[in-house]
Amino acid sequence: MISCLMKKRLTAPHCECDCGGTTKGGRFLPGHDAKLKKYLVGLALSGKKRAANKLEQLGWTKHLAVAKQKRR
Ligand SMILES: [Zn+2]
Numbered sequence: 001m002i003s004c005l006m007k008k009r010l011t012a013p014h015c016e017c018d019c020g021g022t023t024k025g026g027r028f029l030p031g032h033d034a035k036l037k038k039y040l041v042g043l044a045l046s047g048k049k050r051a052a053n054k055l056e057q058l059g060w061t062k063h064l065a066v067a068k069q070k071r072r
Contacts, residue, residue: 016058041067 015021015029017036023029028036037060043051044064055064 037063040064045071 012022013025013027015023015032016027017029017032019029019032021029021032027033036058037055040051040055040058040060041064044055045067052064055061
């Protein structure tokens with residue numbers, strides 16, 4: 001029996017930056033992770049809770065922490 005998760009992995013995955021692109025198996029198209037990271041960190045620093053949540057979802061909270069440290 002194939003789990004839903006496995007099935008999802010087998011179909012063409014969409015780029016997680018919401019550009020609508022389809023990746024070749026990764027979470028992002030080349031360069032899109034860096035773009036999204038920069039964008040979300042910027043939003044989170046200006047107090048956007050949703051951006052901070054998204055960073056957490058993607059496992060990028062440490063990037064936010066680093067950016068916060070640089071600001072001080
Ligand atoms: Zn993308």
